Amino acid sequence: MRLSTRLAPLIFLVAIVTITYALFWVGPYAPAVTNGGLMTTFLVGVLVVFAVGYSLAWVGSTKLEPVRSLHPPVFPRGDRRLLKWSYVWYIAFAVISITxxxxxxxxxxxxAILHPRASYYAKFGQGQVSGGLTIxxxxxxxxxxxxxxLIPFAALYWRAMGRAMRIGAVISVAAYVVFFLSTGTQQGLANMAIAFAVSVFAVRLRNRGSKASVRRILATIVVVGILGLLGLTIVASFAARTDTTSTLFQSSASAQMVKNFTPFVGPYFARGATVLIAYVSHGYFGLASSMKLPFVWTGGMGAFRGLSSYLPQYLGLVDPYYSTYPVRLQEVSSWSATxxxxxxxxxxxxxxxxxxVVLASGVLGFAVARVWRTFLISGSSLALVLISIFAVGAAxxxxxxxxxxxxxxxxxxxxxxxxxxLSRVGASSSHSFQKSVAGGTSSGLIASNRSVGPRQVR
Known part of the structure; x- marks a missing residue:
């Protein structure tokens, strides 16, 4: 197995952190950072320890080769049902959320789609729909x-899917895209683009040894084209929903970036590109500011905002969210937590x-490598889903x-x-049982199976 294949998730994470961190230091917020050395040391520590854990997971496994998948791949009935239910989820979520x-x-x-700036700010007056009380x-x-x-399964099983299921996948994704376009929000589009690109790349990487065809080349061109259009849409939307009164344009660095981009893409896209650069990197200012605050333990729920919100709603408990670093930073500065x-x-x-966090990154690196190894070797659909989830989180x-x-x-x-x-534990238990049976009955049962095997397979 090629080294570049084994290291793909690690390379992805390092690239994301390195590129965005470099953009931060040329953006408008960098001059206000006073503890850049500490922040840099922390980020380097996270990446190094992640890489160590990642490498340990491959010890003794570097010579393993993937079991080549069939073309088209086998589409298990259980995965087919899950994919159909995901269609229902996407369409229901989109329709109800739009309403x-x-x-x-x-x-x-x-x-709403044609006026993303107005839609983006109007949505905040509607509240967070996903946290409502409706059944x-x-x-x-x-x-x-x-x-x-939906996205990983479609990427893995596309060639085995019938026309109806392909159309269902397209309609489901389209409904979800329309919802996010109607709110002027790029988060959902970016999530899907990342999951789509990573899933397709992972499947192709696993099947690298298979022979290329004109259809695959055309599919690659289409994928690149779609991602390019999504990128232009995101930049244009940033430009449309941001004007020169934004705080992102109240620094000389931002103004100079707009001037530098304008000769190449025009003033409209230059403004969008400048905002996009500041947008994807300004989080490091919040990190640097948070590292100045004292530690207050949030009981293991501070990182799970989606789950901790249930505590006050149903149990009457205090939400640990309000003790997290970003919320406490908001209380002592103008840097909003949300x-x-x-x-x-x-x-x-x-x-x-x-x-x-630095220490935990080693555990995460080990887990990601094991999941990635499982997908490369067996083509596990759940492993591919987890890899796409990791990619979104890393991005x-x-x-x-x-x-x-x-x-x-x-x-x-x-x-x-x-x-x-649970599936991995079950697989390990089954493998151990088979080994114990093989070891304990090699003279009887196995010999018997070998003798009657050919007659049973007719």
């Missing part, structure tokens, strides 16, 4: 695992402390605790982790 955010007709929907939303929250299944970003690390550090590590901010997302991640862990 909850105040859009009640096709005309209003079109206007439908609560069911969608509890079935949040279906949110993560309006801007502070990276994922202060959220995790609220439960683990910043040194604890948003410079922003926030993306995977655990919403109830359906937090519940979905935990559900998939539990199911995957």
């Amino acid at each position: 909850a955010y105040g859009v009640h007709s096709p005309g209003e929907l079109i206007q 439908v939303f609560q069911v969608l929250n509890l079935c949040g695992a279906l949110y993560f299944i 309006g801007v970003w502070s990276t994922i690390y202060p959220w995790l550090a609220s439960d683990l402390s910043f040194p604890g 948003y590590s410079e922003a926030n605790n993306q995977l655990f901010n919403e109830r359906y997302s937090a519940i979905g991640v935990l559900t998939i982790l539990i199911v995957y862990a």
Whole structure:
């Protein structure tokens, strides 16, 4: 197995952190940071310890080769049912959310999509729909695992899916995209783009030894084109919903960036690109500021905003969210806990402390490598889902605790982790049982099976 294949998730994480951190230091917030050395040391520590844990998971496994999948791959009945239910989840979530955010007709929907800036700010007056008390939303929250299944499953089984299932996948994704376009929010689009790109890349990487075809080359071109269009849409939306009165343009660094971009893309896209650069990297300012605050333990729930919100709603307990680093930073400064970003690390550090985050990154690296190895060797669909989840979390590590901010997302991640862990335990137990049987009855049962085997397979 190639070294680049084994290290793909590690390379992805290092690239995300390195690029966004470099962008931060050329952005408008860098001059205000006074503890850059400490923050840099922390981030380097996270990456190094993650790499150590990742490497340990591959000890003794570097010569393993994947079991080549069939073309088209086998599409298990259970996975087929899960994929169909994910269609239902996507469409129901999109339709109900669009209605909850105040859009009640096709005309209003079109206007919301055409005016992303107004839609983006208008949604805050509607409240967070996923945390409502309606039965439908609560069911969608509890079935949040279906949110993560559609894209990886479609990437893995596309060639084995019939025309009806392919059309269902396209309609489901389109409904979800329309919802996020109608609110002027790029988060959902970016999540899908990341999951899509990583899932397709992972499947192709596993099947690297298979012969290329014109159809696959065309599919790659289409994928790149779709991602490019999504990128242009995101930049244009940033430009449309931001004007020169934004705080992002009140520094000389931002103004100079706009001037530098304008000759190449024009003033409109130059403004969007400048905001996008500041947008994806400004979380490091929140991280640097949070590292100045004292540690207050949040009981292991501070990083799980989507779950901790249940505590005051149903149990009458104090939400540990209000003791997290980002919220306490908001209390002592103007840096909002929800309006801007502070990276994922202060959220995790609220439960683990910043040194604890460094140590925990080693455990995460080990787990990610094991999951990635499982997918490469066996083509496990659940392993691919977990890899796409890791990719989304890693891509948003410079922003926030993306995977655990919403109830359906937090519940979905935990559900998939539990199911995957149970499946691996079951697989290990079965393998151990088979080895014990083979070792204890080699002279009898195995010989008997060998003798009658050919006659049974007719």
